[in-house]
Amino acid sequence: MGTGPGVLTDPVTTAVRGGVGDSPRRPDGTLKVTGEFAYSSDLWMDGMLWGLTLRSPHAHARVTRIETARALAVPGVFAVLTHEDVPGTNLYGLEIRDQPVLAADRVRYQGEPVALVAAEHPEAARRALDLVEVDFDPLPPVTDARESVHGTSPSLHPGGNVVRHVRIRHGDEHARADVVVTGDYEVGMQDQAFLGPESGLAVPSPDGGVDLYVATQWLHVDRDQVAAALGLAPELVRITLAGVGGAFGAREDLSIQVHACMLALRTRRAVKMVSSREESFFGHVHRHPARMRYEHGATRDGRLVYVKAETILDGGAYASSTPAVVTNAATLGAGPYDVPNVAIDCYGAYTNNPPCGAMRGFGAVQAAFAYESQMDRLAAVVGIDPVEIRIRNALTEGSRIATGQRVDSAAPVAELVRRVRDMPLPPSADGDLRAMPGGVANTTHGEGVRRGVGYAVGLKNVCFSAGFDDYSTARVVLEAVAGEPVVLVHTAAVEVGQGLVTLQAQIARTELGVARVTVATADTQVGGAGSTSASRQSYVTGGAVQAACRQVAEEVRRRAAERSGADPGALDLAGGKVVTRDGVPVADMADLLGDDRVERTVEWRHRPTSPIDPATGQGDAHVQLAFAAHRAVVDVDVELGLSSTGWCATRRSPTT
Amino acid sequence: MRRPTSWAEALSVRAAAPDLLPIAGGTDVMVELNFDRRRPPGLLDLTRVPELATWTVFDGTVELGAGVTYAQVVADLGDLLPGLATASRTVGSPQIRNRGTVGGNLGSASPAGDAHPPLLAAGAVVELESVHGRRSVPVSEFFIGVKRSVLEPDELIRSVRVPCATGPEQFSKVGTRNAMVIAVASFALRVDPGRRRVGTGIGSAAPTPRTAPEAETFLAREIEAADAWASRDPLPAPVVRRFAELVAAAASPIDDVRGSASYRRHALTVMATRTLGWAWDEYRQGVPA
Structure with missing residues (x-):
C-alpha cells in the first residue's frame, strides 16, 4: 500500500523528466545512427x-x-x-x-x-x-502547362485540362501606381528524393482482408x-x-x-515491394513546375500599392494534391506583405509530364520565388536596400493577407528580416578549397569569385486550410504495471523523422506526471490522425494527445477525490502521484488504479477554416501562418559558373 | 564468382574464363549490375590478390598496384604524385574512395575517369599481364574509345608505373556540383623541371582521356627559350593564353546532359590558365616537389 503517511507526505516538487521543455532522446535515435533501425525496405x-x-x-x-x-x-x-x-x-x-x-x-x-x-x-x-x-x-504528349490551361491542347481527362483555377480579387483590381515592375518567372520540377525508397509488405489475412506494412x-x-x-x-x-x-x-x-x-x-x-532508387523517381509525385507573371505597383518610396499575378502550375498527368497546391500558391501569392490591392489567377494544369503533388512548402515556395524576385527588382527601381523594402512592406499582426483574412497572431516579418541581416557574414574562403566555388575539385583559388548576398521572406499556412475537416485522434491508456503507472499513447500519426513519437511522449509525461510512456506504432486500428504534412502534427495530434491525457487525468483526479474526499479541481498529477496544489500527495497513481485502467480516445480539431469565395478568393482560409526570413551568401566563380555551397541564415516564427 | 588469392591464379582464371568480368572496388561494376546494364556470366573478384594492393617506389617511379584505392593514394602519395592525389580526392564520397581503385578506373576506361588526366600528364605506363606474358602500354595509348581500352580478354591490369613528380602538379575538375560528382571537364598539368617537359591530361572532353601534345610542346619550348627553368621568371601572359588555347583545341567535346561542347572548351581554357598560374607560381617559389 502506498497510502501510508510515511510514503505520501513528502511534497512532490520535481516535474517528471522528459516532459515538454526537456530534450529527451528519440526512441529511434540510437538505432538510426548505428544503422540498426528497420526501414520499410x-x-x-x-x-x-x-x-x-x-x-x-x-x-x-x-x-x-x-x-x-x-x-x-x-x-x-x-x-x-x-x-x-x-x-x-x-x-x-x-x-x-x-x-x-x-x-x-x-x-x-x-x-x-x-x-x-x-x-x-x-x-x-x-x-x-x-x-x-x-x-x-x-x-503526342501534352508538355506545355500554359497551352494546357489555355485550352489549346487535347484534353487528357474528361473535365478538360484545368485541374483548378483560384481567383483572388482583393481591393481594387484596377489600382494604379507610380512605380511598376513586372517579371516572368519559372521554377523547374524538383524531387523530394527521400532516402528510403517506396517499400512495403502486404500480408493476406484469413478473413479475406490484408495487412499492409508501409512507409x-x-x-x-x-x-x-x-x-x-x-x-x-x-x-x-x-x-x-x-x-x-x-x-x-x-x-x-x-x-x-x-x-x-x-x-x-x-x-x-506475403508480398514485398521495394522501388530501386531510379524507379523511386517514377514512383512518386514531384514539386509542381511553375510559370509566373507578376506585376508589382508601388509608391515612389517603395510602398506596395498592388500585386497582380498569373501563375500556372504543371500538375502533370494526374491531380494528386494539385487543387490544394493551387490554393496555397494563390492565397499566399502576394507574400508576407501589406498589399491593399491583389489580383491573382492561379491555375493547376494536367499535362503528360510526371505527376506533381506535395513537397515541402506546397505551392508557397513557387510563389515566393516570384514575389521575392519582384521585391528585389522593386528595391532596385525605387533605389532602396532589399532589406529595407521588405521591412517597409512587412505584414504585421492585424494586417490582412490577399484573401482578406486578418492576421490575428504574431507576424514579426520585419523583425525576422532584421535579425538575419544583423547576423555576421561568413568569412571569405581564404585558401580553404572546401569553401570555394568548385570545392576540392580545385577550380579556383579565388580567381573569378564574386560574392552575392540575397534576402527573402515567405509565409506558409500551418495545418489544412479552406474548410477541410482537419482533426486527429488519440487514444491514451493509463494503467499500473509492476506497481508503477504506465501510459500508452496510440495514434495514427506518422513519424517521418520529425520527432513526433518523442513529442507525443513528452506531452503525455507533462499532462499525466508519469515517467513511463509508450507510444504505440501508428496504425489504422485507431481513428485518423490526418497527414504528416502542412506542419500540422505537433499542433493537431499534439492537441489530441493533450486532450486525451487531460480526460484521463480528470478521471484519475475524480477517483482520487472520491477516495480522499478532496476537491478534484484542487488536485494535480505529478511524479506518478495525485497531489494537492501544494504538491502534497494524496494518492499513488498505481495504487489508485489497481488492476483497472483508464482509457480515453479523443478526436481533436483546431479552429475551423472557411472555403474561399470562388469569385474573389476571399475568406478566412487559414488556421495560422508561419513566417520565415532567409539570408543566403553565395560565392560564385563567374568565369566557370560554379558556386560555393553557400551559407544560409534562417529565422522563422513561430519557432517549432 | 571466382576469387583468386594470388596474381598467378588470377591470370590463369582470366585465361580459362575470359568472359568473367573483373571486379575490384566495384564502384563502376556494381552500378552496371544493379541497373541491369550488364549481365556478365560471372565475376572475377580481384580484391583478394595481395600483389595488387600495394605500391612501391623504384628508380624515381611509383609502381602502383591496380588494387590500390583512391583513399590510399590520398593518404600516401600526396608528395610523390600530387596531381593523382588531388584527383583522387575529388572521386565520389569517402566510402567510394575507400573502395574504388586506380586500376579499376583504368579498366572502366571512362572518358570521365578522374585518375586518367594526372596519369596522362605524368606520362604513366600501364602494365598488362596474361598467362602469356607482360606488356607495357603508355597510358596515352591505353584508351581506344568510349569505355574501351587495349586490354585483351585474357589480360589483367597489374599496375601502373608513374614517374615521380619533379615539380608542381595540378588537377582541376568542373562538375555540376562541388563534390561527389562526375567530371563535366577536367584537366591535369605536370610541370616537370627534372625532365624539362610539360605534361597535360584532359578528361571528359573527348571520346577518351587524352593529352594536349601541342600545348605541351609549345610551353616547354617557350620555357626553354626564355631559360625560365633556370630563371624561374614569370611566364608572359600571351604564353599562358596560347597554352590554354592549345589545351582547349586538343579536346573534341560533345554536348550532353552535363554540359555543352562549347562550355567544356571554355572550362578547359579557364582550368589550363589557372592551373598553369598556380603551378608556375609554386615553381617560382621553389617549393620542392
Missing part, C-alpha cells in the same frame, strides 16, 4: 514473394494489347496482374480520383504502372517483367484508397506504419500500397 517474412511494377516507357500512348502468358511461364512467378485484375475501382487520388491503379487503355505519363509481377526471387520477377508484352500506340504519410487516406481499389470494406484493410526513410510530401500519394495488396490477395502469400 528491411521488412521480411519467410516465404514472401517479391513484387515488381512494369511501367510505361511513353509519356502518352494508347494501350492496345497486354499479354502476360510468357511472363507467367517464368519459373518462380506466382502472378502477373493487369488492370483487369483490379478488384475494386481502378481509380484513386488524394483529392480527385483520376489515377488508375494500373493503366487500362491509356497511359498519361512515362513511368505509369501497367502490370505487376510477383515471384519467389526478385531476379525471376525482373525476367518476367521483361516478358510482359504491351503494345503501345504513342500519342507513408497518411495511414487512413491510404487505407480508404486501398480499400476502394481492392473492393474491400475499410476494416479489412489494416495498415501499420513501417520505418519511414524521409517523406517531404512524396509519400502522401499511394505508391506500392494497392499493388502489393493485389499481389498478396491473388497469391495468398
